Amino acid sequence: MSQTGAHPRRAPTMADVAQLAGVSHQTVSRVLSNHPNVRDTTRAEVQRAIEQLGYRRNSSARALVTRRTLTLGVVACNPTLFGPASTLFGLEEAARDEGYMVSAVTLRRYTAKALEEAIDHLSDWGVEGIVVIVPHREAVAALAELRLPFPVVTVEGGHSLPIAGVSVDQELGARLATSHLLGAGHRTVWHVAGPPDWLEAEARVSGWRSTLEEAGAEVPPPLVGDWTPLSGYRAGQELAGRVAAGSARRTSADVTAVFVANDQMALGLMRAFREAGLSVPGQVAIAGFDDIPEAEFFAPPLTTVRQDFAAVGQASIRLLVSQLETGATSRDGERVVIEPRLIVRRSSTTS
Amino acid sequence: MSQTGAHPRRAPTMADVAQLAGVSHQTVSRVLSNHPNVRDTTRAEVQRAIEQLGYRRNSSARALVTRRTLTLGVVACNPTLFGPASTLFGLEEAARDEGYMVSAVTLRRYTAKALEEAIDHLSDWGVEGIVVIVPHREAVAALAELRLPFPVVTVEGGHSLPIAGVSVDQELGARLATSHLLGAGHRTVWHVAGPPDWLEAEARVSGWRSTLEEAGAEVPPPLVGDWTPLSGYRAGQELAGRVAAGSARRTSADVTAVFVANDQMALGLMRAFREAGLSVPGQVAIAGFDDIPEAEFFAPPLTTVRQDFAAVGQASIRLLVSQLETGATSRDGERVVIEPRLIVRRSSTTS
DNA sequence: GGTAGGGCTGTGAGCGCTAACAATGGTCGT
DNA sequence: ACGACCATTGTTAGCGCTCACAGCCCTACC
Numbered sequence: 001m002s003q004t005g006a007h008p009r010r011a012p013t014m015a016d017v018a019q020l021a022g023v024s025h026q027t028v029s030r031v032l033s034n035h036p037n038v039r040d041t042t043r044a045e046v047q048r049a050i051e052q053l054g055y056r057r058n059s060s061a062r063a064l065v066t067r068r069t070l071t072l073g074v075v076a077c078n079p080t081l082f083g084p085a086s087t088l089f090g091l092e093e094a095a096r097d098e099g100y101m102v103s104a105v106t107l108r109r110y111t112a113k114a115l116e117e118a119i120d121h122l123s124d125w126g127v128e129g130i131v132v133i134v135p136h137r138e139a140v141a142a143l144a145e146l147r148l149p150f151p152v153v154t155v156e157g158g159h160s161l162p163i164a165g166v167s168v169d170q171e172l173g174a175r176l177a178t179s180h181l182l183g184a185g186h187r188t189v190w191h192v193a194g195p196p197d198w199l200e201a202e203a204r205v206s207g208w209r210s211t212l213e214e215a216g217a218e219v220p221p222p223l224v225g226d227w228t229p230l231s232g233y234r235a236g237q238e239l240a241g242r243v244a245a246g247s248a249r250r251t252s253a254d255v256t257a258v259f260v261a262n263d264q265m266a267l268g269l270m271r272a273f274r275e276a277g278l279s280v281p282g283q284v285a286i287a288g289f290d291d292i293p294e295a296e297f298f299a300p301p302l303t304t305v306r307q308d309f310a311a312v313g314q315a316s317i318r319l320l321v322s323q324l325e326t327g328a329t330s331r332d333g334e335r336v337v338i339e340p341r342l343i344v345r346r347s348s349t350t351s
Numbered sequence: 352m353s354q355t356g357a358h359p360r361r362a363p364t365m366a367d368v369a370q371l372a373g374v375s376h377q378t379v380s381r382v383l384s385n386h387p388n389v390r391d392t393t394r395a396e397v398q399r400a401i402e403q404l405g406y407r408r409n410s411s412a413r414a415l416v417t418r419r420t421l422t423l424g425v426v427a428c429n430p431t432l433f434g435p436a437s438t439l440f441g442l443e444e445a446a447r448d449e450g451y452m453v454s455a456v457t458l459r460r461y462t463a464k465a466l467e468e469a470i471d472h473l474s475d476w477g478v479e480g481i482v483v484i485v486p487h488r489e490a491v492a493a494l495a496e497l498r499l500p501f502p503v504v505t506v507e508g509g510h511s512l513p514i515a516g517v518s519v520d521q522e523l524g525a526r527l528a529t530s531h532l533l534g535a536g537h538r539t540v541w542h543v544a545g546p547p548d549w550l551e552a553e554a555r556v557s558g559w560r561s562t563l564e565e566a567g568a569e570v571p572p573p574l575v576g577d578w579t580p581l582s583g584y585r586a587g588q589e590l591a592g593r594v595a596a597g598s599a600r601r602t603s604a605d606v607t608a609v610f611v612a613n614d615q616m617a618l619g620l621m622r623a624f625r626e627a628g629l630s631v632p633g634q635v636a637i638a639g640f641d642d643i644p645e646a647e648f649f650a651p652p653l654t655t656v657r658q659d660f661a662a663v664g665q666a667s668i669r670l671l672v673s674q675l676e677t678g679a680t681s682r683d684g685e686r687v688v689i690e691p692r693l694i695v696r697r698s699s700t701t702s
Numbered sequence: 703g704g705t706a707g708g709g710c711t712g713t714g715a716g717c718g719c720t721a722a723c724a725a726t727g728g729t730c731g732t
Numbered sequence: 733a734c735g736a737c738c739a740t741t742g743t744t745a746g747c748g749c750t751c752a753c754a755g756c757c758c759t760a761c762c
Contacts, residue, residue, distance in 0.1 A: 056475065069411060293615065299621070411717085
């Protein structure tokens with residue numbers, strides 16, 4: 001509307017604004033960066049010119065000279081799952097508040113190669129640092145090898161690396177769930193674990209196992225799933241068989257309580273039990289992990305361990321930004337641990 | 352390891368590579384952009400120098416001169432939900448394949464102001480175009496006002512705007528579900544709708560209504576939820592009351608079938624029915640929408656309408672990139688419609 | 703009244719890269 | 733043997749911005 005040039009409408013530059021406002025480009029720059037030493041009338045004039053032209057600072061030029069792209073990268077996998085998605089969300093919001101932009105790259109699978117490519121892609125775009133959501137053993141190892149020229153923060157990357165990281169205390173979560181079930185009078189608690197190469201799965205197994213051991217309870221062999229409802233369903237079918245078998249003669253390893261490593265598998269498990277004619281919590285008590293929004297409305301509502309994913313996202317950005325500002329390229333292993341919380345619902349209560 | 356300078360290790364520049372390889376910086380540039388007219392031996396030499404120095408092209412400098420940031424923006428809301436998350440995922444992957452980076456901004460709520468801020472934020476970082484996931488009436492209207500200096504593609508933004516867009520045929524989905532239920536012998540089908548200001552909710556209502564009208568069935572007043580399981584639960588409680596009342600004397604508006612506007616609400620609905628002692632599908636048949644991964648494992652498994660979110664993401668990127676390449680800043684209303692598919696499961700089958 | 707100092711503004715250089723053109727040397731045709 | 737032509741390489745000029753510094757003018761102080 002304002003500018004009807006014959007030229008293909010090149011975006012206005014700082015010089016254009018300067019000319020229109022009758023000042024030098026440097027003064028425009030000062031106005032834009034809120035430098036105090038600009039007369040109010042001048043500032044107003046410049047502002048007016050900026051608005052009139054619809055001027056926007058060219059971020060590339062700015063980045064070139066300041067050597068700051070104000071962009072952070074994120075590498076994530078399975079971003080359609082509730083956990084990663086929530087983390088990503090919290091992370092992006094926190095980054096925006098800190099004045100950074102975030103670019104995400106999502107992986108289909110956690111191979112060292114895919115991870116490296118993702119990081120490469122981010123580097124190409126000049127990110128100043130990255131958050132890697134790598135709850136996966138191989139990926140963490142690969143990351144350790146990389147020695148990147150910018151700060152890295154891991155999420156759920158375990159504590160073995162000299163890299164800053166944020167994680168939820170998975171082991172504590174597992175202990176909470178397991179001891180809750182034991183406390184309800186069950187002789188022991190069975191476990192459906194996540195894939196063995198996932199650190200979170202491992203930590204949950206270990207929390208479950210040690211709780212049983214400390215309580216002097218028998219430790220039944222954990223079943224293994226892959227986080228999907230289907231795998232939980234299969235595990236449920238197997239466990240249902242054992243319940244039936246066990247009911248002939250009672251042993252200390254009867255299946256009366258199951259701690260499932262995530263809510264989706266718990267859902268599958270409950271379907272299998274339902275189909276086998278087993279009542280939950282009547283014959284078998286169940287606890288899950290994550291507290292997805294649906295969990296409260298399962299049949300029956302699922303006892304589970306809530307993780308504050310948004311807090312994880314925020315903490316990881318804080319960690320990353322602090323590294324950026326102190327200029328430390330690799331802070332050896334500063335870690336933030338977030339405590340999960342047990343949410344008790346009907347799937348585990350006998351009343 | 353290679354470079355042990357006293358200086359704080361400035362990232363190597365093209366000139367550094369050129370010097371090491373004994374060529375001009377322009378030759379390095381040529382190698383990097385795969386220009387054909389470079390002698391093989393020279394190319395190899397340069398490659399070696401690049402690797403030795405760990406050189407990476409400075410994206411800001413490149414963007415400055417080429418006027419291409421190769422970055423696309425995405426604005427989304429509720430990215431923890433399965434639908435938006437999947438769309439985002441598909442979108443990012445497609446963008447990466449096309450050589451673009453994507454930066455996402457997530458909104459807590461769909462206000463015109465939040466949307467504008469998000470787009471502002473993206474503009475500041477120099478995106479070349481944006482995808483806006485705006486299944487929300489007010490947001491769409493606000494977007495139409497904006498007149499942005501770069502291409503925009505909407506997702507689920509309705510067909511009223513002269514803006515390119517991708518959407519799933521929500522109305523068709525609703526028709527599929529509704530006529531499936533009618534086909535199973537129900538006199539009519541009740542509906543639990545999404546929030547009225549959501550275009551998707553509206554389209555589903557309209558598909559449901561017209562299917563009933565065409566079949567000559569009574570159109571009961573739709574209940575309204577907010578996509579959450581809780582709101583579905585409340586709607587379920589209300590409907591359960593009607594079933595009980597209706598059982599006294601049969602009318603043509605008996606609640607024997609319900610089409611719920613998304614799977615999460617359907618889950619809540621089923622819980623309410625369960626608590627009211629109603630059997631699904633025995634007394635009431637239910638169909639949902641979305642086909643979230645959990646739906647297959649609900650009690651009973653949920654009949655629903657599957658949307659191919661990944662395809663939506665891909666299509667939106669294709670549309671955006673094509674606008675970018677043809678140079679059209681606003682292609683008036685090129686649209687891609689993706690057909691949903693009915694997935695029949697136990698919640699709606701009488702057998 | 704001279705000089706010091708501070709508020710405000712302009713000038714020049716250069717960030718690292720690509721595009722356009724210039725220069726070089728060799729091959730080929732006649 | 734000479735010019736045309738091509739492949740290969742170098743040179744130069746910015747892209748739009750910020751930083752460092754240089755100027756100007758006005759107030760304040762001795």
